[in-house]
């Protein structure tokens with residue numbers, strides 16, 4: 459088999475991906491607390507878990523720069539594991555102490571973990587009980603971030619889906635941009651939608667979890683993140699219309715995403731084009747030097763963040779990279795349909811993971827760059843394979859026109875590093 463050609467089983471029949479269900483290597487949903495707690499500034503995330511869970515979120519968050527952090531772990535000790543009554547009492551006591559100390563907390567998320575699931579601690583009952591006990595003072599919401607149920611971006615999906623039923627109702631026409639984005643990016647994208655003439659544009663989540671947007675049949679939703687499958691379902695159940703569009707990644711993706719909003723609100727296409735023309739042209743110009751560096755490079759995506767398909771579409775169409783395999787943890791054909799339409803014909807897609815098989819495919823194909831989780835990156839690098847950490851793409855501002863070139867640079871930098879090492883080694887000889 460030619461190394462350039464994906465194996466036959468990977469050739470899609472109109473997007474029938476290779477489905478794998480085996481051992482997988484991804485972070486759990488607790489990781490998303492790292493960006494969610496920065497976004498919702500009146501919320502507190504209490505992980506009901508073990509010391510392992512506490513270590514995970516502390517190390518993922520790095521050095522805390524806040525005087526008062528907005529997440530913590532209620533550690534379940536061995537005696538909790540022995541008796542549920544103890545665990546519930548302990549949880550109530552921890553929440554009581556926390557709320558007494560922190561009057562600024564308006565929404566408290568109880569986040570389930572593997573240990574709380576294993577002992578079947580009912581966090582839904584706990585959140586009802588605690589909401590009643592602290593009525594008018596705080597809203598207690600629960601969701602699961604456990605590694606049994608979620609991968610790291612699914613934690614955000616579970617969190618937002620838990621908030622949707624609590625939002626008030628409204629028939630008002632509005633555009634709801636769902637998915638947390640860095641503030642600067644959110645301001646840029648919502649600003650363009652307003653300039654296009656859309657009457658009411660709101661972000662979900664907003665800065666205060668307490669002030670949930672009203673949702674109803676007049677709500678059209680644009681997903682800003684591709685991993686919000688449950689949130690999209692919950693919004694649909696409230697009567698909202700989830701628009702089909704590519705994601706705002708790259709110049710083209712951002713243009714098409716905003717155009718979909720314009721069409722949904724019957725905005726004159728000429729007005730949309732005139733608002734988008736300048737930032738679009740700027741983004742396209744800024745991408746040119748990166749295209750020259752990345753064109754023809756072969757890239758392999760392991761499934762991790764669920765951003766893989768939009769990223770692959772951007773790299774193939776705007777930077778002319780070659781897609782060897784695009785793995786995604788989960789493929790929702792409806793949410794992803796506009797993205798799939800834009801992928802180059804014949805792109806090898808895989809859904810789920812059987813990590814050993816996928817490593818074999820990757821090693822056989824010898825791509826120029828592998829995008830994968832931290833656990834796989836080190837062994838690959840040790841074998842001389844260039845890698846890029848997928849988690850870096852989740853933590854960096856990559857959406858929108860102004861960030862398109864920065865996103866290209868994140869990929870190009872991997873090659874610049876080796877070029878520099880190469881020229882240093884040549885110089886040394």
Ligand code: SF4
Pocket residue numbers: 486487488507508510511512514570571572573603604605606
């Ligand atoms: Fe580990 Fe599960 Fe805790 Fe995540 S929730 S840190 S996978 S024990």
